[in-house]
Amino acid sequence: MIARTDRCRHDCPPGVMSEVRVRFAPSPTGYLHIGGVRTALFNWLWARRHGGSFILRIEDTDVDRNLRESTSVILESMRWLGLDWDEGPEVGGPHGPYFQSERLELYRAYAERLVATGHAFRCYATREEVEAARAAHEARGGRDFRFVSPWRDGRRPPPHSDAPYAIRLRAPRTGSTGFVDLVKGRIDVPNEQQQDFVLLRQNGLPLYNFACVVDDVEMGITLVARGDDHVVNTPPQLLLYEALGRTPPRFAHLPMILGQDGKKLSKRDGAVSTTEYRDAGYLPDALLNYLARLGWSHGDQEVFRRDELVALFDWSRVGATAARWDPKKLAYIQAEHLRALSDARIAELAMPFLERAGLRPDRRTLEAAVATVRTRAVTLVDVADMVDFYFREPPRIDEQAAARFLVESTRAAREELAALLETVEPFDAATLEARVHQWLQQTGRSLKQVAQPARVALTGRTASPGLFEVMAVLGKERTVARLRAADPRPSQLTSTGG
């Protein structure tokens, strides 16, 4: 206890805030949704800021769609993001197991206890009967169906001794249930809106609202931060806490992340799955920075390091408005984070992408190459792509660029330049620039005339880092060779039909 209090190195009141226990509870859908990442992030930040515990729990009480496989994708994504958990799958913890599908006896015990205390009851209605009641209700134009079980109050006996039953909560019909949300403020819902929702299905599996509360109670969760879509789940859950005689945690409901069209975020807005951003060469810290700024702010600051986020994050700065996903702004934040990295670090991170392209550059050259593209690239994929020509022999030459610049009329200049370069020593950018300018002056040519043909010969493209930097990284031998090899492409010589 004392040790835990000491671990809170911030200005929080002793005792209460020092026991921060938060959780992220995804269901195994096969991938980690980018919106879920923000929820996870805010929970994680809160735990880390206060030296508390961040718990990962897998909500797989439904069907068989879960699979270890889709869980591992989520864990992998969390690890890539650097959102480490103190308790959960693979790391264990004192409140495990952390898969709901492995906690079934616990839910049953809680449910039976609620039946015993009169807070819940066994409902023998079949699924068909409930569906029929719903259909009848809707036929009458009703939209807000609430099943009223004949077993709720009366002494009605079970159909027969071993009849299957679901366990339902005996919810209050009057009054209201409310709470103070950390981002939305006071929220109250009339209890008429509540219903005797199912805790345990006939097959013994718990439903979300029930399992969630049991686990949050068992795991000692002090603050539940989750998506906006769960605000309607909170009042029923509050009923459960009351029935259980436990004080509920605090709640913080984060506004949704919408697509650019204001609708639900979908593939049309770019990637929705975390691994896609990883594969597209985004940096975890950049993604997290962008996500944090979606709904949270700290004055005018836009770019945050991870440790700054941890130090600064607070619920009072979380906005209540839904935000739209903006790939352009993400790209900006990503570029900022990339540029904050050293050449060596970028080289290290880009290496897998280079290898994916079949290149295995030596580290020193790669770092030098990275230095020339770092202000031009946004993602690591960009880095790999922009640096490609340094390491591919021969370089890939863009056909249109060749057709325009690697033509007879520029040949003489290219050859003269090659001859000149052969004599330059040392072969560094400053020296190269000085000698080339000297040569230009002597020959009466302009850099504008010579630069593009040389650039295409050297890099295969019309856009590239500065010419002299490129030459220096390439080295004398390859620079000269590429200038000389870059005669009109064969395809062009034959393009007239010869």
Next chain:
RNA sequence: GGCCCCAUCGUCUAGUGGUCAGGACAUCGGCCUCUCACGCCGGUAACAGGGGUUCGAAUCCCCUUGGGGUCGCCA
């Protein structure tokens, strides 16, 4: 439809009764320049509408409109 939530530039936001309503992304000009970027300078651009409260409202209250969420033996 019931219930709940939300509402400042195109977008993310600052603003907590008195500001020329600020910043950032995007966008549009310009500078730099061997291309493309980076960088720098500058511009366009917002308090959804209507009522109140107040000496004074982006800020407080109500209504309207618009948007979102949710109404399962899914999570």
